[in-house]
Amino acid sequence: MNIPQTSFPRVVIIGGGFAGLAVAKGLKNLELQVVLLDKHNYHTFQPLLYQVATGGLEPDSIAFPLRKTINDLENYFFRLTKVLKIVPENNKIETTIGELDYDYLVIATGSETNFFGNKNIQKYGMEMKSVPQSLNIRSLILENFEEALLETDLERRKALMNFVIVGGGPTGVELAGALAEMKKGILPKDYPDLDIRTMQINVIQSSNRLLTGMSEKASEKAEDFLIKLGVNIWKNLRVLDYDGTNVKTNGEDQFKAGTLIWAAGVKGATINGLKAECILERPCRFKVNEFNQVNENKNIFAIGDVAGLKSEKYPFGLPMMAQPALQQGKHLAENIIAQLEDKPMKPFVYKNRGSMATIGRNKAVVDLKKIRFQGVFAWFVWMFVHLFSLIGFRNKAVVFFNWVYNYIRFDRETRLIIRPFKNKNKESF
Amino acid sequence: MNIPQTSFPRVVIIGGGFAGLAVAKGLKNLELQVVLLDKHNYHTFQPLLYQVATGGLEPDSIAFPLRKTINDLENYFFRLTKVLKIVPENNKIETTIGELDYDYLVIATGSETNFFGNKNIQKYGMEMKSVPQSLNIRSLILENFEEALLETDLERRKALMNFVIVGGGPTGVELAGALAEMKKGILPKDYPDLDIRTMQINVIQSSNRLLTGMSEKASEKAEDFLIKLGVNIWKNLRVLDYDGTNVKTNGEDQFKAGTLIWAAGVKGATINGLKAECILERPCRFKVNEFNQVNENKNIFAIGDVAGLKSEKYPFGLPMMAQPALQQGKHLAENIIAQLEDKPMKPFVYKNRGSMATIGRNKAVVDLKKIRFQGVFAWFVWMFVHLFSLIGFRNKAVVFFNWVYNYIRFDRETRLIIRPFKNKNKESF
Numbered sequence: 001m002n003i004p005q006t007s008f009p010r011v012v013i014i015g016g017g018f019a020g021l022a023v024a025k026g027l028k029n030l031e032l033q034v035v036l037l038d039k040h041n042y043h044t045f046q047p048l049l050y051q052v053a054t055g056g057l058e059p060d061s062i063a064f065p066l067r068k069t070i071n072d073l074e075n076y077f078f079r080l081t082k083v084l085k086i087v088p089e090n091n092k093i094e095t096t097i098g099e100l101d102y103d104y105l106v107i108a109t110g111s112e113t114n115f116f117g118n119k120n121i122q123k124y125g126m127e128m129k130s131v132p133q134s135l136n137i138r139s140l141i142l143e144n145f146e147e148a149l150l151e152t153d154l155e156r157r158k159a160l161m162n163f164v165i166v167g168g169g170p171t172g173v174e175l176a177g178a179l180a181e182m183k184k185g186i187l188p189k190d191y192p193d194l195d196i197r198t199m200q201i202n203v204i205q206s207s208n209r210l211l212t213g214m215s216e217k218a219s220e221k222a223e224d225f226l227i228k229l230g231v232n233i234w235k236n237l238r239v240l241d242y243d244g245t246n247v248k249t250n251g252e253d254q255f256k257a258g259t260l261i262w263a264a265g266v267k268g269a270t271i272n273g274l275k276a277e278c279i280l281e282r283p284c285r286f287k288v289n290e291f292n293q294v295n296e297n298k299n300i301f302a303i304g305d306v307a308g309l310k311s312e313k314y315p316f317g318l319p320m321m322a323q324p325a326l327q328q329g330k331h332l333a334e335n336i337i338a339q340l341e342d343k344p345m346k347p348f349v350y351k352n353r354g355s356m357a358t359i360g361r362n363k364a365v366v367d368l369k370k371i372r373f374q375g376v377f378a379w380f381v382w383m384f385v386h387l388f389s390l391i392g393f394r395n396k397a398v399v400f401f402n403w404v405y406n407y408i409r410f411d412r413e414t415r416l417i418i419r420p421f422k423n424k425n426k427e428s429f
Numbered sequence: 430m431n432i433p434q435t436s437f438p439r440v441v442i443i444g445g446g447f448a449g450l451a452v453a454k455g456l457k458n459l460e461l462q463v464v465l466l467d468k469h470n471y472h473t474f475q476p477l478l479y480q481v482a483t484g485g486l487e488p489d490s491i492a493f494p495l496r497k498t499i500n501d502l503e504n505y506f507f508r509l510t511k512v513l514k515i516v517p518e519n520n521k522i523e524t525t526i527g528e529l530d531y532d533y534l535v536i537a538t539g540s541e542t543n544f545f546g547n548k549n550i551q552k553y554g555m556e557m558k559s560v561p562q563s564l565n566i567r568s569l570i571l572e573n574f575e576e577a578l579l580e581t582d583l584e585r586r587k588a589l590m591n592f593v594i595v596g597g598g599p600t601g602v603e604l605a606g607a608l609a610e611m612k613k614g615i616l617p618k619d620y621p622d623l624d625i626r627t628m629q630i631n632v633i634q635s636s637n638r639l640l641t642g643m644s645e646k647a648s649e650k651a652e653d654f655l656i657k658l659g660v661n662i663w664k665n666l667r668v669l670d671y672d673g674t675n676v677k678t679n680g681e682d683q684f685k686a687g688t689l690i691w692a693a694g695v696k697g698a699t700i701n702g703l704k705a706e707c708i709l710e711r712p713c714r715f716k717v718n719e720f721n722q723v724n725e726n727k728n729i730f731a732i733g734d735v736a737g738l739k740s741e742k743y744p745f746g747l748p749m750m751a752q753p754a755l756q757q758g759k760h761l762a763e764n765i766i767a768q769l770e771d772k773p774m775k776p777f778v779y780k781n782r783g784s785m786a787t788i789g790r791n792k793a794v795v796d797l798k799k800i801r802f803q804g805v806f807a808w809f810v811w812m813f814v815h816l817f818s819l820i821g822f823r824n825k826a827v828v829f830f831n832w833v834y835n836y837i838r839f840d841r842e843t844r845l846i847i848r849p850f851k852n853k854n855k856e857s858f
Contacts, residue, residue, distance in 0.1 A: 041575070060845060098579075132848060
């Protein structure tokens with residue numbers, strides 16, 4: 001793929017997410033060649049995808065060009081490609097644009113939606129792991145309302161205005177809250193000829209509380225907030241199948257919904273050539289040791305969502321969130337430097353800085369190590385942390401402006417169907 | 430299409446561009462029912478499409494949700510649809526979502542790219558009349574550079590970095606300037622392993638000067654500015670054919686280019702059912718009288734790009750630009766009100782407020798009625814006028830911020846391939 005051979009050791013990083021960028025940044029100004037690979041030419045700030053899906057933020061403000069992150073660094077290369085296979089015995093990878101040798105390989109491919117093998121849900125349900133997928137959801141929501149306006153069959157109209165979100169983790173909770181705010185502030189004004197009260201937002205959670213990764217107090221408050229916003233919460237219920245309209249569950253409650261958003265599971269975006277470890281109903285990930293080495297390969301590391309680092313406290317691996325990814329990336333850079341200097345590597349220890357989720361206007365829940373709080377202050381903390389974590393000053397400024405504007409005006413102005421999702425093969429743009 | 434029948438007369442407006450919105454706004458608070466139809470659910474600010482295509486602005490900041498423009502007005506309805514046919518004898522239209530009767534019909538469908546029947550150019554060339562089309566150009570430019578990096582055939586690599594813009598009107602000139610600035614400030618940093626000096630930007634103009642709609646001084650200065658930015662200007666040259674690489678012209682100069690952008694002509698987006706008038710090499714438009722009535726139909730009006738209002742000064746009709754559209758829309762609203770009040774309609778007279786084009790940083794040309802100027806001040810005037818004309822405070826603010834940021838940082842950060850254009854059928858996102 002046209003990367004010059006030098007006398008410097010080559011570090012190949014697959015994936016420009018939180019983990020991949022953290023390790024790339026940690027390696028600058030060394031006698032190393034760094035090659036960053038990604039299937040997109042931009043970094044995606046995944047925690048805010050739900051705001052793109054609900055018309056609150058423009059997609060370009062949560063994406064950042066990957067070339068810009070490294071374009072002032074010596075001996076750094078970026079290639080837009082998808083890695084097809086790892087060949088550890090030859091220290092090389094195979095990609096859509098050719099082969100590449102490595103001295104150190106860093107797998108930071110993140111995660112993808114886990115449909116647990118259900119082909120129907122995969123076909124008809126929506127996922128939200130990338131910018132294009134979020135834009136598809138944005139289009140579908142709006143297209144469903146345009147169609148509902150014209151629908152004379154009342155049951156079908158109701159289904160078009162019925163939203164089922166499967167999964168009560170942060171993604172499901174945040175998306176449900178944002179939809180509820182659209183229902184309250186935007187849709188009645190935009191569709192005065194529809195009875196928006198018939199719109200339903202359902203969150204279906206398989207366990208007995210929302211936000212299982214957080215404290216019980218946070219779960220309770222999040223449920224409270226959602227119920228106040230008019231969201232229906234279904235606990236201890238599982239979605240078994242979906243045909244585009246009928247949602248089949250394992251309980252008595254069945255649903256008819258034009259939109260089903262699947263936020264019930266992710267799995268590591270593993271790559272062929274290395275054995276991944278899958279445990280029933282748990283995400284497949286690469287098993288790594290305390291140095292993030294994969295399956296005892298000395299020079300292959302996995303970090304972030306794709307890495308399954310088990311410990312007593314985390315028997316199924318670390319949570320698949322930004323924090324572990326960032327910490328692992330930073331730590332791995334230090335360990336690679338140690339190796340170059342013939343010093344011993346240090347084991348990685350995860351520092352849980354806490355977690356948080358926002359439900360809507362003035363409503364969030366925050367669990368820190370020693371303190372837990374909910375409500376307006378939590379909401380400000382959530383916004384501050386997310387704004388601060390966005391890459392690039394321009395993105396921070398545009399997101400900040402949009403938030404202030406949306407807050408003051410009770411508005412979400414990017415409700416644009418720029419690329420229609422429904423019947424997308426029928427009309428060419 | 431589910432629009433209630435009332436005792437009020439119904440005005441149907443086809444198209445939510447400058448003209449359509451101007452007439453819609455002029456009709457508020459009257460005993461009228463207003464139905465606005467558009468094939469998109471947003472208004473597009475076309476004069477800034479070239480900045481979306483070149484990564485300077487996010488698409489969502491030059492689009493505005495049409496429902497929001499009317500959602501506080503009584504008796505206004507919006508429907509997302511494409512009009513298929515007008516049946517003047519029955520006062521009705523046929524659309525993709527059913528039929529609709531009208532008392533007054535306003536055709537404000539704007540214009541579309543005119544390939545003058547050349548199927549190859551239509552197939553392989555890029556057009557830039559809508560947000561999705563601009564995003565396609567943005568993707569293609571970036572994808573071509575990613576491909577150039579990998580290309581070992583030097584001639585093919587050169588072609589991938591060769592841009593041909595056909596047409597030296599405002600669109601061609603502004604796009605060429607923006608590309609030249611990418612070449613100068615962005616691409617050498619993003620692609621240090623490519624020799625960006627081999628990138629060529631060509632503007633091919635069939636007549637003997639650029640910006641034929643403006644003064645000779647403006648043409649001269651625009652050409653000057655472009656040449657200083659490194660753009661190649663080819664005058665008195667016509668593009669005859671294009672196969673995706675080879676650009677065939679009627680002169681001695683032939684080109685090999687991976688990107689051809691066709692900005693050499695538009696035509697009225699006419700609708701079946703009414704006779705349109707086409708003059709050889711001139712755009713087809715609906716012939717209208719001084720009241721903007723089409724073909725002597727008393728209650729069918731055409732305004733904006735689709736209306737061919739001829740006068741002594743404009744034997745081929747008014748220029749296809751925002752100003753005539755806005756003025757005609759405002760005027761037509763007054764004439765419809767006059768009709769309701771049984772007063773006579775007033776003939777439309779176009780007031781030419783001047784025209785302008787920007788070439789790049791600190792470089793623009795402005796022709797006003799009595800004064801013409803070029804350079805930095807012209808550039809500020811251009812920015813002020815465009816910012817002021819954008820719909821919505823949020824859009825104004827985001828565009829303004831991006832301009833300030835891009836100016837200070839010499840940057841264009843939305844260089845994102847969010848929806849790949851090339852090989853688009855190969856990978857699904």
